[in-house]
Amino acid sequence: MGVDLYILYDVADNIATITLNRPEAANAQNGALLEELNDAWIKAAEDPDVKVIILRGEGKHFSAGHDLKPDPSTPAPEKVTLELIYQIEARRYLEFSLRWRNIPKPSIAAVQGRCIAGALLLCWPCDLIIAADDAKFSDPVVAMGIGGVEYHGHTWELGARKAKEILFTGRAITAEEAEKVGMVNKVVPRADLDSETRALAAQIAKMPSFGLRQAKRAVNQTLDVQGFYAAIQSVFDVHSTGHGNALSVSGFPILVNLDQMKETVKTVN
DSSP states (O other): OOOOSSEEEEEETTEEEEEEOOGGGTTOBOHHHHHHHHHHHHHHHHOTTOOEEEEEESSSOSBOOBOOSOOTTSOOOSSOOHHHHHHHHIIIIIIHHHHHHHOSSOEEEEEOSEEEGGGHHHHTTSSEEEEETTOEEEOOGGGGTOSSOSSOOHHHHHOHHHHHHHHHHOOOEEHHHHHHTTSOSEEEOGGGHHHHHHHHHHHHHTSOHHHHHHHHHHHHHHHHHTTHHHHHHHHHHHHHHHHHHHHHHHSSSSSSOHHHHHHHHHHHO
């Protein structure tokens, strides 16, 4: 593990707190941030003193999603191909999110402000989500000619009809809406987000570790028997066809320029 630039990590009272620490960019995710984040998850998973994991974001917003600017941590290729996109996204988005979901310790995401597109790949793998009353969740990438982000939790988290509405329109859902459909466990005042999340983590940390592990496995395994894992894998390939179509049409992995995408996000959110 290298020197962390974008992630803070702390352990106290059997609780590991992982903090996205790029507030000047609304915690947008470049390659370096995701690699550091994955290292932090693994560190928490392997630490016998850690019983519960909290994921939070520093600053006004949880995360603005994938950083749309050129990524200095990933050398620019001579030619962008679907194969290259597939390899990068399969690891940093699909593989990482599934790994975090299946870490055998309870995890809680504390979400405030905007949680856009790729940010869903950070909070959805967590077992519980506590949202501030100012939180808004969205996946507006249909505007880019893509059918949704790489980790298709939409149908499972929102239900089929609400998932279609959110994807078709690109609009954001509020914390209260997310709580109603069961995506969010609890909505709290913004000022209380960290303390409420910490209190829940402390309550869970009192339980036996093996019991927590088995309870998490029981629920995740049930979802997998219902088709969650197979669906996540297959819809990732559906997602990749969006990039392939965009490359064939424009030579670029998405069908809209970044300025237009930013205006779309402002409009729908």
